[in-house]
Amino acid sequence: MIGFDILEPYQFEFFRNAVIVSVLAGAVCGLIGVYVVLRGMSYIGHGLSHAVFGGAAAASVMGINYFLGAGLWGIASGLLIGRVARRRIIGADAAIGVVTTASFAIGLVLFAVYGQAHKSLEASLFGSVLGVGRGDIIAVLVVGLVTLLAVVLQYRPLLFATFDPDVAQVTGVPVARMEALLMTLLSLTVLVTMRVIGVLLISALLVTPAITARMLTKSFGRMLWLSPLIGSVTAFVGTNISYHTDWPTGATVILVGAVLFTVVFITSGAKGRRSVDGMDHHAEPSLRAA
Amino acid sequence: MTSLIDFVHVACGYGGSPVIDDVHLSIARGEFVGIVGPSGSGKTTLLRALLGTVKPVHGTVTREPNVRLAYVPQVETVxxxxxxxxxxxxxxxxxxxxxxxxxxxxxxxxxxxxxxxxxxxxxxxxxxxxxxxxxxxxxxxxxxxxxPDLLVLDEPTSGVDVRTRHEILHVLTDLNEEGIGIVLTTHDLNGLAAHLPRLVCFNRTVIADGAPLAVLRPSFLERTYGAPMEVLEHGGMPVVVDGNLGDFSRRLKAKTAS
Structure with missing residues (x-):
C-alpha cells in the first residue's frame, strides 16, 4: 500500500509500550477468561469491571494510588460477588447487577463532578493504551505472572472445582478457596487491564478469546494456552490497526477479536458451535452444602 | 463385618426443618447397598451426610478412620x-x-x-x-x-437404556466382588434395586432395611412412596407394580368404548 509503513509506529516509545501492554493484557485476559467462560462468570467479569471503576474514581478523587484504591475496592467487590453468586436466595444476576451498577454509578457521579481534574477516570472508562507508562506494563506483567503461576500450581484443583464443584468438594478440593482465588485473580486482571482496554470493553477481552479457543479445541489443557495466544494476537493486531486507522485502540482490539470469533464460528462447523452452546453469560452457581 | 459408616439418630437440613430425620444406618466394609425413595425424599442429602459435605444438625455420622470415599455424580449433572x-x-x-x-x-x-x-x-x-x-x-x-473403600453413586442408571443399565450393574458387581463397598441411590425398583443384596427404603428416614424380598413389601412401599403398590414374585425376585392403575385403565377403556 502506498505510503503505508507497517513498522513506522515502532519508532515511537509510546507505541512500543502500547503494543507490549496490550499483548500482555490480551494474554492475561485470555488466560483468566478460560475460567470466566467455563464457569459461566462472564456476567461477573462484566459487572466487576464496572465495580472497579467506582473504586478507581474514588481513589482518583481522594488522591490515593490507583492500584491501591481501585485494587482494594475491586478485590472486595470480587469476593462479595463470588459470595453472593453462591447463594440462590436473591438470584445471583440481580444481586451482581445491583452491587456492580451501584459501584459504577458512584464512579460516574465522581467523574461528572471531578472529571475535568482527573483525566485518569476517562482512561479507565474508555481505555488509553497509547498513554500507558512503564508502571502499567509492570502491573500487567506482574498480574500475568501471578495468574500463570496460580493456574500452573493449582491446575488440577482449579480444573476439578470448575468442571465438577460438588464432586471436587467431596474429594477434598477446597472449592471455596479456589473460587476466592479465581475471583481475586479476575479482580486483579480487570484492575490492571482496565486502563488499557477500558471498563466498557474489558469483559469482551475476557470472553472472546476464550470462547474462540473453545471452538478450536476439546481439551482443557490446550484451551488454557490457546486462549491467551488468541488474546495476545488479537491485541497485537488491533493495536497496530488502531494506529494506522486512528480508531480507538480498545474498540479496535475488541473488533479484531469479534472478527476472529466470527471466522472461527463460521469455519468450525456445527461441532465447534455446539461446543459453546450453553456457555451462559449469567452465573448459575451450583448448590453446594456449606 | 466392621462398620465403615454409622449413622446414629441423624438429622440434616439446610436451615428450616430437617430434610432427613432420625436416621439410623450402618454400612459395613464391602457391602452393596441400594437406597430407594421418591424424589424429594432426602436421598441426596443422605449421600451428602455420608460423604461429609453436610454436617448433621442432630446425631452423629461416624466414619472409620482413614476411610476413602469416592463419589460418582448423576451423569445428568455433568x-x-x-x-x-x-x-x-x-x-x-x-x-x-x-x-x-x-x-x-x-x-x-x-x-x-x-x-x-x-x-x-x-x-x-x-x-x-x-x-x-x-x-x-x-x-x-x-x-x-x-x-476407594466405598463408592457412592447417585442414580447411576437414571436415563440410560436397558443394555447400559446391565453394563453398569456388571461393572459394579465386579468391583464389589473385589471388595469395594457400594452405596447407590436409584428410582429403578425392578431393574436395579430388586437385584441388590441389601435395600433401604427411605423417605426422610429409614422406612425399611434388608434384603429385597423383606423390604419390597406393599406396606413399606406405601409408606415410602405415599402410593399403593403391589409386589409379585417372579423366580424368587420381587416385582413391584403400581397398585392403583386398574382405575385409570377402566376409565380410559370406558372413554374409548363410548
Whole structure:
C-alpha cells in the first residue's frame, strides 16, 4: 500500500509500550477468561469491571494510588460477588447487577463532578493504551505472572472445582478457596487491564478469546494456552490497526477479536458451535452444602 | 463385618426443618447397598451426610478412620460441553500433584483403569463423544483412581437404556466382588434395586432395611412412596407394580368404548 509503513509506529516509545501492554493484557485476559467462560462468570467479569471503576474514581478523587484504591475496592467487590453468586436466595444476576451498577454509578457521579481534574477516570472508562507508562506494563506483567503461576500450581484443583464443584468438594478440593482465588485473580486482571482496554470493553477481552479457543479445541489443557495466544494476537493486531486507522485502540482490539470469533464460528462447523452452546453469560452457581 | 459408616439418630437440613430425620444406618466394609425413595425424599442429602459435605444438625455420622470415599455424580449433572477429554477427567481427581501434565505412573494407572472398564484407547476423546454407558464408566474410573473403600453413586442408571443399565450393574458387581463397598441411590425398583443384596427404603428416614424380598413389601412401599403398590414374585425376585392403575385403565377403556 502506498505510503503505508507497517513498522513506522515502532519508532515511537509510546507505541512500543502500547503494543507490549496490550499483548500482555490480551494474554492475561485470555488466560483468566478460560475460567470466566467455563464457569459461566462472564456476567461477573462484566459487572466487576464496572465495580472497579467506582473504586478507581474514588481513589482518583481522594488522591490515593490507583492500584491501591481501585485494587482494594475491586478485590472486595470480587469476593462479595463470588459470595453472593453462591447463594440462590436473591438470584445471583440481580444481586451482581445491583452491587456492580451501584459501584459504577458512584464512579460516574465522581467523574461528572471531578472529571475535568482527573483525566485518569476517562482512561479507565474508555481505555488509553497509547498513554500507558512503564508502571502499567509492570502491573500487567506482574498480574500475568501471578495468574500463570496460580493456574500452573493449582491446575488440577482449579480444573476439578470448575468442571465438577460438588464432586471436587467431596474429594477434598477446597472449592471455596479456589473460587476466592479465581475471583481475586479476575479482580486483579480487570484492575490492571482496565486502563488499557477500558471498563466498557474489558469483559469482551475476557470472553472472546476464550470462547474462540473453545471452538478450536476439546481439551482443557490446550484451551488454557490457546486462549491467551488468541488474546495476545488479537491485541497485537488491533493495536497496530488502531494506529494506522486512528480508531480507538480498545474498540479496535475488541473488533479484531469479534472478527476472529466470527471466522472461527463460521469455519468450525456445527461441532465447534455446539461446543459453546450453553456457555451462559449469567452465573448459575451450583448448590453446594456449606 | 466392621462398620465403615454409622449413622446414629441423624438429622440434616439446610436451615428450616430437617430434610432427613432420625436416621439410623450402618454400612459395613464391602457391602452393596441400594437406597430407594421418591424424589424429594432426602436421598441426596443422605449421600451428602455420608460423604461429609453436610454436617448433621442432630446425631452423629461416624466414619472409620482413614476411610476413602469416592463419589460418582448423576451423569445428568455433568456439563457435557466442558472441554475435557476422558484422560483429563480421570486424572483431575489426583490433586495431590496439582500441576498440569501426568507422570508415567499416573498415565499407566489411567490406562489400566480405562482398559479394565472397557474404555481402552478413549483417553483422548472428548467426553461428549462417548455412549451413555461409556460416559458413566468414565466417572467410575475417576472415582476408582482414588482407590476407594466405598463408592457412592447417585442414580447411576437414571436415563440410560436397558443394555447400559446391565453394563453398569456388571461393572459394579465386579468391583464389589473385589471388595469395594457400594452405596447407590436409584428410582429403578425392578431393574436395579430388586437385584441388590441389601435395600433401604427411605423417605426422610429409614422406612425399611434388608434384603429385597423383606423390604419390597406393599406396606413399606406405601409408606415410602405415599402410593399403593403391589409386589409379585417372579423366580424368587420381587416385582413391584403400581397398585392403583386398574382405575385409570377402566376409565380410559370406558372413554374409548363410548
Amino acid at each position: 456439563d457435557w460441553n466442558f472441554p475435557v477429554t476422558v484422560g483429563e477427567v480421570v486424572l483431575m481427581t489426583r490433586t495431590q500433584r496439582p500441576w498440569p501434565g501426568a507422570t508415567k505412573d499416573e498415565l499407566s494407572q489411567v490406562e489400566a483403569l480405562l482398559e479394565r472398564l472397557g474404555l481402552a484407547g478413549l483417553a483422548k476423546r472428548h467426553i461428549r463423544e462417548l455412549s451413555g454407558g461409556q460416559q458413566q464408566r468414565v466417572f467410575l474410573a475417576r472415582a476408582l483412581l482414588q482407590r
